[in-house]
Amino acid sequence: MADITKGTKRLSGEAEGSQDSKRVKTNGDKMDAKNPYLAHLEEKPEADFESLLDKLERRNTTAKQAEAVEDSDINPWTGQRHSERYFKILKARRKLPVNKQRQEFLDLYHNNQILVFVGETGSGKTTQIPQYVLYDELPHQTGKLIACTQPRRVAAMSVAQRVADELDVKLGEEVGYSIRFENKTSSKTLLKYMTDGQLLREAMHDRDMSRYSCIILDEAHERTLATDILMALLKQLSERRKDLKIIVMSATLDAQKFQSYFFNAPLLAVPGRTHPVEIFYTPEAERDYVEAAIRTVLQIHACEPEGDILLFLTGEEEIEDACRRISLEVDEMIRESDAGPMSVYPLYGTLPPHQQQRIFEKAPQPFRPGGRPGRKCIVATNIAETSLTIDGIVYVVDPGFSKQKIYNPRTRVESLLVSPISKASAQQRAGRAGRTRPGKCFRLYTEEAFKKELIEQTYPEILRSNLSNTVLELKKLGVEDLVHFDLMDPPAPETMMRALEELNYLACLDDDGELTPLGNLASEFPLDPALAVMLISSPEFYCSNEILSITSLLSVPQIWVRPANARKRADEMKAQFAHPDGDHLTLLNAYHAYKGAEARGEDMKKWCHEHFLSYRHLSSADNVRAQLKKIMETHGIELVSTPFHDKNYYTNIRRALLAGFFMQVAMRESSNSKVYKTVKDEQLVLIHPSTTVTTPYEWVVYNEFVLTTKQYVRTVTNIRPEWLLEIAPVYYDLSTFQKGEIKNALTRVAEKIRRQQAMKASKA
């Protein structure tokens, strides 16, 4: 019975979809399929089962009514019987702290357009609040969905799965998710989890967000770039669309900022399920925080009762090193004494997912019954601060540092540097210890340092990023007045200027600051503007296939694997792919080799492992490539290649790189120096040691300018100065250059070109 209903629904949906298809160009090849973006325009067929929901009045339900519906044997959303598992889950759900305040929540929700909700981790807000809204909004009556944004893709996927289980429906039907490059929703979807970036992209095409009747911004305290922009957009939109409800959910208690930003919206706070955490400081500052951290962990292992340890460090290398040392010391401890076993797990963003999963393994058993308990120790970056919940952690060791991305608009360097955390972040870290029982947090700094050296709040991403992509998005979203755009944390004016300037040079903005057709097209790509422009102009250089590959390789993490114990072999393997002219071409070679091996039907995981390449990143680059290709096809960008045996094959690619990266060029300072000077900004840089380029070329184009221990440019390729003048004449207008070697060199080049042209002309 239910199947038939589905069938008819889909049929009617298709008919509708095809009518609308002309209006929506973006959907390209999906024209004949159902257009999920327009689901709300369809007429919903009447459900053929009697649902208890029909008795409820939209936006006027009570917690009691909703609970009665939840308790019934029949699933109100599908008409099927509830499974046993459903009731088991339901029982657990009723125990969540947030459940006690369901009525209070509904009252506030009914009476206000915007609501700020604070619930500590473990309160159940991410899974429950959207369901409370679901039972109140009754989206199947209006056809308007409920959206809940998450900063991370993994969270969006896993939470959607969980909520589908809780509602006893299939993921992708009533409950779905939508993340970049993956959309698991259908015409039946009522509740949609999505990344904040995804909602932002939808907003570009539907500025009123007319599909949604309620938008929930979860984890707003993380203040990602996309969440910040969404908040500003929703704030504007709330004036235009009075029927749109907005809930801002945060996990930290400093919600006043959110409240005052959203017209003094009312606040609802739900306590988390947390236990007290005892805080310890060191009496004196530490000379070496890594050393101190390792000792603290060992001491905890030796002296403290059962309970797992979470240690925060800053980066992959540091973490792996610490893990190794802790394991060694613990082994020694076990050999020498009656210490319990301890398993040590690293945890950082670039770790493959299956290894990330290992942190959820149980702590090891004692060596013999009644022996000292085993425990696990997780050494993590700050991703364990908010994003992940690991139960069983009782001890937290916090050295007070994390790696943070910082952008300097003056020198245009984006750096990932170790810097002190904020007080808020320190409290979050400590809070991790109290999830299952009272815990302890050992801070490897003095209380005075905590008070004096730490800033109050971590800077939101918008203050730490290059905004050129954001500005392009804002323009596309129809924001005209960038100066008075009401962001919660407006960025530094210089950052904004730099972004505008870059977009202007890339010809994405015209001289009046308006979006150009090129800019419009570039905003369709989920890429940095420079990459997007490079991709769009690549057909002019007859190498769009290759540039497409390079672009996808540049938008995933490093594909090169260089394990500490096999550095030399890894470098040798990399050298096999090396192209003498540059790292971009080396990347391309590796990718071609990868595709070649794949075509031969080799075991790709093994192949990648043998060649010290990251299978995960290569395959995700492959995926990105496919997605970008689709976008290119949709917009009629040709996919062409120069024949491989043509002598201009690589030259064309190198020239095409400049079409997007002409602002990222450096010239060698003097003939026997390793130091390069960036064009215009005149910063002294070195080529990053990871390069495969061995010849000291005069001019290079680089992909990124990073500050680690020194200023480095990474991923460089040799170019010729003539190309600069030819491809980016506006930027390389010599009158705008400061006196110096670069200007002299370019002037000489310009002279030469002129002479050659004169010669040609005279010959002709």
Next chain:
Amino acid sequence: MGLAAAKNKKKIGLDPNNTKWSRNTETFGQRILRAQGWKPGEYLGAKDAPHAEFHTAANAAHIRVVLKEDNLGLGAKRNNGDECTGLDAFQDLLGRLNGKSQETLESERKAREEVKLNLYVMKKLGPMRFVKGGWLVGDQVKATLENESAQENSEDSKEKSPSSESAADASSIGKTEQSNDEEEKGQKKDKKSKKRKAESEPEEESESSREKKKKKKGKREQKDKKRRSDSEGVESESNGVDGSEDRNGSSTIASSVSKDAETGSSSESKKDKKKERKNKKKDKKEKKGKKDKSVSDSGAESGESIPKEKKKTKEKSADAVSSSAPTPTESSVPTPSGSGYSTPVPTGPSRYLARSKFIAQKKMAFTDSTALNQIFMIKS
């Protein structure tokens, strides 16, 4: 970073902050922003925004960070470990010029010397550990314990292994031994039941200075004691006060560098090694206690500065564990305590280490049935 520090050459460009760009008012970005009504020095964002009170400097200019090239902990100064000779005298001079009284100067000087001495001993000899043994009242030993927190009690009860108890007895009772036997037993029981312990009051002992002392866990005493005992082994002090003190503290001398021991109790021992320090909060104390406890071979890592030393103690706890099989104990407790082991061997690379390793391996083998089978060549 003295003259001897490693040189770190760095070439810096003419305009590392690119002020040329930021001063240029002709850039496209600046033109657009001005055209939209922005003036230099203003924030971006809505006019008169209610949330503007939350704006910080980061909203006005890009965030500046310091490039961190070392593992220096938060709040640590780079030259923290360096010592400059003669500065002490200079400080005294400055103090006099600032009108400090001779007495305060004297006490400061003393405190400094204590620290020095303590450090020296720590480096040279390594720390000693003691176990609580109760208070000597008149000629009876009583359970100590003022109203210290329940934690301490719990620790005691948890940690004290029988062996440590006896060690405590042996070490601290001294001449009063016999008379106290019974009492002692009672005390053990007490230790096991937290409540009773908590109740038992400090008794007459608690003259004010004494109390303070106790709170400090009698570290000084111990230190003093430890030194002596270094040569003599565990010894019972003839001085009843000291003995009881020890008992209370049951600690190591260790990182005595702690709090405000300066208090009045100079009468007891001159070895006031503690650095003067402001009164710290309770939790701080606890932390310290924890560190203290984990004492051990700071000797191994000599030449470290004070803070390091402290940390060291932590590691040591691990080391100590390995060298002297028994584990130290609960840490978070305010007591410096005692894990129950008397005198850990001053670790060093020595032959003890190899030997203890050997013994440990043997022990392991004996608990492992397959290994035993192999040893006795039994085929299972």
